Amino acid sequence: MNKEYYDLVVPYLEKYDYDSKEFQEKYHYTGELGALYHKRRTTFRVWSPVASNIEILFFGRWEAYYQIPDIPLEVWTMKKIEQGVWEHQERGDLHLGIYLYRVTYFDGRTKTCVDPYAKAVTINSGHTVVIDPQSVKLKGESAPRKKFKEAIDSVIYEASIRDLTIYPYTDIERKGKYLGLTETGKVNNEGLAVGLDYIKSLGITHLQLLPFYDFATVDERNPLATYNWGYDPVNYNVPDGSFSINPENPISRIIELKKMIKALHQNDIGVIMDVVYNHVYTVETHPFTILVPGYYFRHYPNHKLANGTFCGNEIASERSMVSRYIVDSVLYWTNEFRLNGFRFDLMGILDINTMNKIRAELDKIDPNIIMIGEGWNMGDILPTEKKAIPENSEKLKGIGFFNDQFRNAVRGDVFHKRSKGYITGQLKDDSFLDYEMLQKRFSRLDQMVQYLEAHDNFTLFDQVSAALPDLDMPEYERRQNLATSMVILLQGIPFIHAGQEFLRTKMGNHNSYNASDKINQLDWSRINRQPVEYLRELIRFRKKHEYLYYKNFEEVLDHLEVTFLSDELIKVRQKNEKYDFWFFFNAYEAKSYTLVDAGEYRVYFADNTSFLDEEKIITFKEGENTVGISGLSTLVMQKI
Incomplete structure (x- = not known):
């Protein structure tokens, strides 16, 4: 400094x-x-x-x-x-x-x-x-807020405004802009729907967008000259001008952003804003420093700036006027732009009291407004017992955390490109489905965000293809389907990174925050892949069977049984007096066999195929009750 x-x-x-x-x-x-x-x-x-x-x-x-x-x-x-x-x-x-x-x-x-x-x-x-x-103000802005699903019944899809629309080989006109996400009827070179129409077709409930507040690292006069995700806050309550078709006009970006959000709402998609209250981009010139020197940031006793964020500074959210500022900012975005959720970057830097104040104020507006965040335990000034981290989840009701244990068990260590996990044949941690253990980390299931891929780190496809470099594309697709089915079908809040469903690649880049559009853009030529339709069907199943997804661990412990039949084959049975579902996940390349109860079953998924629209019934008799699960696939059945 x-x-x-x-x-x-x-x-x-x-x-x-x-x-x-x-x-x-x-x-x-x-x-x-x-x-x-x-x-x-x-x-x-x-x-x-x-x-x-x-x-x-x-x-x-x-x-x-x-x-x-x-x-x-x-x-x-x-x-x-x-x-x-x-x-x-x-x-x-x-x-x-x-x-x-x-x-x-x-x-x-x-x-x-x-x-x-x-x-x-x-x-x-x-x-x-x-x-x-x-x-x-937009026309109709005074109408009542549109209600969206609560967290446990949501399916979150994470993307960047720019990444979604910048790909050159579509007919989206306002590429990289707020208004690009309002355009309908847009297609790629093969005539397949892209942009807003594509997102809607997946059936997701919420679109989580990377930062669109005012950030420092893209020149608004020449936005295509540089690329940045935007985790570099300048003005917390102003939309960024790089996404505007008229950044010179101070009010244009506000109106354009509102039009984008309105278009998403009209297509039954809620909007989650990625917010970065844990640090500022340039501490020396930020108004926080100029107006009250030293107050807004944490310092050590020797006056050196704390740096738990690894971004040069960390916000002192525990101080009353800092806390008030963060709460005010969230409420401004909620009320003025009608947002439906917030994802808090490096949430573990922020204090419990501030997060609970936000939750309480949002509940007054709409208790279904989602709050999730990165609950990593970072920094050494704020005491651990005051941090917004999973270990304190009992004190943070209505606030979710990304479950990195699930991520690492299923795919491997995200910080090592060739690391293997369950879907690549090397299960190292079977406690990721031990709900008694998980209850010690998350106080409720609706605090557990289940994900395998996000904007950070290697994409799932890049890691799987590095760990298993000699597979053909159909096998990569089967492994991707297996992984995605675990996100959607198991307990918790499902979270999908945009393009995960069509094997998105960033060409091996593990931290593409400033890489380029070529690395970060959604390649819309890849959407004609079987895993895209498979994701649609998985989401349809989850929406039709919301009663299977619990908020409380007590319900899971009473009604759900997880059995590791081997390191490759997992059985999850979910049963009460009204239903009896059997889920099998097979990470082995070959077909696997196991016993089920005798009786009739309706099949929903088998061999990477959906049977949601047909009554596929199979019967098992006593002594002939062995079921086969195809290699690298998910089998879902309901006993009837």
Whole structure:
């Protein structure tokens, strides 16, 4: 970290005990913050209890081709009011007014920054822009929120806005843009549906999108020059301009994003936002640092920045006004954009109290709004018992965690390309289906996100093909089907990475965050593969049999029996007084055999084929009750 940062921050860390009860009580503010627009006046409020003075630098009003001057047209001095808040009220209609804050410190130095509560900015985040909230309303926006499935009945599909639409060989017109995901009737060179129509055809319930808040690492003037996933937060409450067809216009990106979300909702797809409240991209220039030096970030006793995120800094979410900021931000996105869920990046950096506040506020809006996150235990300042991690799941009701134990057992260690797991013939951990053990890590089944692939690490196909390099494509497809069937059919919240179903490859790249469109794009030429239709059928089965998927471990322990018949053959029997289902997963290349109870069975899946639309009945008699499970396949039967 550069000397300038510490020169600014250290005196404040030495003067103020930001963690003290006294500081929290004296300076916690509950009123509205940011630019509060009214047609006749705008009230500016910003929280900075340690500043000596704050001014608003006004640069005029945005309009097309407007050149923002280097020197402000007006300077308005703010007044310190209560709980560390500075306020200024300016008369007149300030819609599209451009401004910055200038902060004066105790030694006379000054620094400028954008408003941390900004809802609109100029291109590439240079200045904050005041907006009239009515200017970004869509027709019908006041209608009641659309209800979507609760977490346990959802099927989550993760993708990037850019990856979904950027592939050159489709007729999607607005490639890489919000509006590209509103286009229907679009096809690849073979005439097969792509984009929104394809996603809808899978039957998924929620689309989880990689970051679309304002991030630093793609030039909004020339977005195709660089690629980045976007885990580099700048303005938390502003849509990113790189996905906009008109990034110069501060309100265009807001309207375009709303249109995208509306189009997904009209196709019965909920939207989950990937949020990154655990760190900021550039700590030195972020308004958190400029306004309250040292407060928003964790530091060691020697004043060195903590770095549990491995991104250079970590947010001090346990402090009251940091926690308040995160809660406010989530609620803004929920209410203004009608989002249906949030995926918290590096959630283990955040504290339990903040996460529970978010859950409580979202429950008031819609208890089915999904909250999931990466519950990795990272960092050494926040005590483990206060972290939002699976070990504390009992204290985090209604919040889910990615189950990396399931992932690694089924596919192998994701950090080693040639590592093998269950589907590649080397089961190392059979406890991934031990529900008594899992209950010690997750307090409820609807906190357990079951996944094999996400934007991070090698794709499943890249790892399987590295571990078993000499297979033909049909065998890769069978192994992929087997893996995907375990995600969809077993207990927990199913999560699919976009393209997993058509054996997505990133050409062996395990961390493609800035690789290129060629590496990251969804290759829509691959969708004419059998595993795509197989996924559709698996999802259909799950939706038709929602009663099989429990929220509580008690139900599983009462009604579900898991048997490892061998390292390759797993039997899962789920039975109560109303139904008796038998699931077999065979990772062996050859057909495997086992005994079942005598009687009649309806077959739903066998030999990588779906029988959902036909009454396929087989009968087993006493003494002739051996069933065969085809190699590398899943067998699903119901005793009738």
